[in-house]
Every structure is written in C-alpha cells, then in structure tokens.
Amino acid sequence: MSIEPPADAAAPQRNPKAPPPGERTTSHYEGCRGCGDVPGSLRVRSWVGDDGVSVISRFDVLEEHQGAPGLLHGGMLMTALDDALGTAYTQVTRSAVTARLETDFRRPVPVGSTLWLRSRVDALVGRKIYVSGEAHLGELDGEVAGTARALFLEVGVEHFLRHGRPEDLEALGASREVIEAARTAR
Ligand SMILES: CCCCC/C=C\C/C=C\C/C=C\C/C=C\CCCC(=O)SCCNC(=O)CCNC(=O)[C@H](O)C(C)(C)COP(=O)(O)OP(=O)(O)OC[C@H]1O[C@@H](n2cnc3c(N)ncnc32)[C@H](O)[C@@H]1OP(=O)(O)O
Known part of the structure; x- marks a missing residue:
C-alpha cells in the first residue's frame, strides 16, 4: 500500500x-x-x-x-x-499508531x-x-x-483500552469498568 x-x-x-x-x-x-x-x-x-x-x-x-x-x-x-x-x-x-514504516x-x-x-x-x-x-x-x-x-493512523483512547493489557492500563489510571466497556464495544 x-x-x-x-x-x-x-x-x-x-x-x-x-x-x-x-x-x-x-x-x-x-x-x-x-x-x-x-x-x-x-x-x-x-x-x-x-x-x-x-x-x-x-x-x-x-x-x-x-x-x-x-x-x-x-x-x-x-x-x-x-x-x-x-x-x-x-x-x-x-x-496515532504506526500503520507503515519504510x-x-x-x-x-x-x-x-x-x-x-x-x-x-x-x-x-x-x-x-x-x-x-x-x-x-x-x-x-x-x-x-x-x-x-x-x-501513522489516528486512533482514539479506545484503541489502547481495547487492545492493551488491563494491568498496564490500570496502572495508567483506567478503571476496570472502562477497560471492560471498550473491550465489549462493537
Ligand atoms: C488509558 C490508556 C491510554 C494509553 C495511551 C498511551 C500512549 C499512546 C499514545 C500515543 C502514542 C504517541 C506517540 C507515538 C510514539 C512512538 C511511536 C511508536 C508507535 C508504535 O509503535 S504503534 C505500534 C505498532 N502499530 C500497531 O500496532 C498498529 C496495528 N494496526 C492497527 O491497529 C490498524 O491496522 C490501524 C489502527 C493502523 C488501522 O486500522 P483501521 O481499521 O483504523 O483503519 P483501516 O484499516 O480502515 O485503514 C484506514 C485507511 O488507512 C489506510 N492504511 C491502513 N494501513 C495502511 C498501511 N499499512 N499502508 C498504507 N495505507 C494503510 C487504509 O488503506 C485506509 O485508507 P482509505 O481510508 O484511503 O481507504
């Protein structure tokens, strides 16, 4: 691409x-x-x-x-x-996250x-x-x-909440409920 x-x-x-x-x-x-x-x-x-x-x-x-x-x-x-x-x-x-790096x-x-x-x-x-x-x-x-x-492609905070490890996200201050909600959202 x-x-x-x-x-x-x-x-x-x-x-x-x-x-x-x-x-x-x-x-x-x-x-x-x-x-x-x-x-x-x-x-x-x-x-x-x-x-x-x-x-x-x-x-x-x-x-x-x-x-x-x-x-x-x-x-x-x-x-x-x-x-x-x-x-x-x-x-x-x-x-944003890296989509392609040449x-x-x-x-x-x-x-x-x-x-x-x-x-x-x-x-x-x-x-x-x-x-x-x-x-x-x-x-x-x-x-x-x-x-x-x-x-790079812009992403919202839900990208990290959805894909990151809960323990790392909690250490950054995100609550279990918010992480769970991001993971179950479509
Ligand atoms: C409370 C917690 C918060 C914690 C946050 C903490 C920190 C992070 C915050 C900020 C980061 C700040 C600084 C960054 C500094 C250092 C750099 C390190 C960066 C990295 O180390 S980051 C890790 C490696 N990275 C990934 O882990 C990405 C994995 N990947 C994905 O997550 C998806 O792949 C995504 C999201 C990239 C896209 O997915 P998507 O579904 O959103 O978008 P989609 O695929 O529809 O593409 C939309 C349009 O981009 C075109 N497109 C897509 N990919 C392309 C490619 N490769 N080449 C050419 N065009 C491309 C399409 O062709 C389309 O184009 P068009 O619209 O024209 O059709």
Whole structure:
C-alpha cells in the first residue's frame, strides 16, 4: 500500500499545546522501549526543532544495540526512527499508531556513536499522518545513516483500552469498568 501523501494534502499546523522550540518532549509512555526510562529502552530523547514543528532526537548506540560485530542492528534503528517520527506527529495532532514504516539503511552505524534524528510531519489527510525523518551520524548535519517514511493512523483512547493489557492500563489510571466497556464495544 502506498504512503505517498496526496499532492493537495493540507500543510501541518503546529498544535498550540505542543512544547515550544528547543524544549524537551515528554515520553508518550514511560514503559516505551523507544523513549521510556526503563530497562531495555533505547532511551531516545527528543526536542522540538527551531521551526516548532520538526523534532530532533538523540540515540546513543551501545553494545546492547548490536546486530553485527560492533555495528547497530537495523531493527534498533527502525525502533529509534519509529519513536522519533511518532514524537514528531505529537507536535501536530492527537494519538496515532504506526500503520507503515519504510526505512533505508544507508551507512553502517558503529557502536559508541551517537545518532541525531530529524523528523517532521509532511501532511495530514483525515486520520492519516504522513511523517518522514533522517538519522545523522555524530551530529545533526552528519552523514545520513538512515532515512524513513511512515504512515501513522489516528486512533482514539479506545484503541489502547481495547487492545492493551488491563494491568498496564490500570496502572495508567483506567478503571476496570472502562477497560471492560471498550473491550465489549462493537
Ligand atoms: C488509558 C490508556 C491510554 C494509553 C495511551 C498511551 C500512549 C499512546 C499514545 C500515543 C502514542 C504517541 C506517540 C507515538 C510514539 C512512538 C511511536 C511508536 C508507535 C508504535 O509503535 S504503534 C505500534 C505498532 N502499530 C500497531 O500496532 C498498529 C496495528 N494496526 C492497527 O491497529 C490498524 O491496522 C490501524 C489502527 C493502523 C488501522 O486500522 P483501521 O481499521 O483504523 O483503519 P483501516 O484499516 O480502515 O485503514 C484506514 C485507511 O488507512 C489506510 N492504511 C491502513 N494501513 C495502511 C498501511 N499499512 N499502508 C498504507 N495505507 C494503510 C487504509 O488503506 C485506509 O485508507 P482509505 O481510508 O484511503 O481507504
């Protein structure tokens, strides 16, 4: 399925409730293995870009992220890109999930390096959010190690209530009744 935004798609507008340029974005979920502060997380950290719409993210590549000897696993790079692109859309619109993520791996990434990612929303069409980003080696204008394009689809809170594990949702403050109602709704 294509994820090319239509040529006449509306340009994204910054959500006035989003943090200002330069400010650190908060993790969308503390348990996230991309940006949460939990064991096994890549600990991707993000800041709002100067234009107030794009997002800059940092990913420190460690031994535990290896795929080949001394080199970053491609799936880990995809996780970092998914998280960075997901953080970019939160500057513009409500909750959404990744429907499609396309990644090009352009350069091997050595363990011990830092990747700087830049992501932005390209277009919004109904529930569809078209996002793209690049991962640069060592600095923001460093060599491009990978690029990604993604389609996110807006979902309501019922998506998480319906499909998530009750114990995790309860820990976030959702009641058993609300979770049960979302699960039994058609
Ligand atoms: C109280 C609890 C709350 C807790 C919430 C906490 C946190 C979460 C909140 C926000 C998240 C914030 C930031 C995100 C940050 C990091 C990124 C991580 C993101 C992820 O890691 S997220 C996990 C992986 N992700 C999934 O787990 C999705 C599984 N999946 C589905 O849940 C469904 O698949 C869904 C919902 C995606 C769509 O289902 P659906 O039924 O709503 O929509 P439908 O299928 O009808 O598609 C509608 C139109 O999109 C087109 N379309 C669909 N899929 C396409 C594709 N792949 N390629 C091209 N076009 C596609 C169709 O062709 C149609 O197009 P058209 O309208 O033109 O016909």
